[in-house]
Amino acid sequence: MSEREQWGDLRQRRLAEPGAAEAYEATRLAFELGRAVRELREQRGWSQRQLADAAAMTQSAVARFEAGGTVPTLPVLERLARALDVRLDVRFTPRTAAA
Numbered sequence: 001m002s003e004r005e006q007w008g009d010l011r012q013r014r015l016a017e018p019g020a021a022e023a024y025e026a027t028r029l030a031f032e033l034g035r036a037v038r039e040l041r042e043q044r045g046w047s048q049r050q051l052a053d054a055a056a057m058t059q060s061a062v063a064r065f066e067a068g069g070t071v072p073t074l075p076v077l078e079r080l081a082r083a084l085d086v087r088l089d090v091r092f093t094p095r096t097a098a099a
Helices: 003-018 020-043 048-054 059-066 075-083
Strands: none
Touching: 003 020, 003 048, 020 048, 020 059, 020 075, 048 075
């Protein structure tokens, strides 16, 4: 068996463990939220410190968030949205069927 197949098998086994899929999804969501905030911050030409000051946060909290290291609460997302002058939309959308 190739190394790639072994990694795929290991990943599937790990995701089948209780709670693993939920943890993976939470991590994915945290990463995507962090990336979106980083992109908005960079579009404005702001440093992490400038965003932190505008959102009443610390620079290290912004850095952790942008790196996907924390899953933020809705109030934190609202503060970041206000600081970045954007509207926060939280919604449910249907999953698309896999091709």
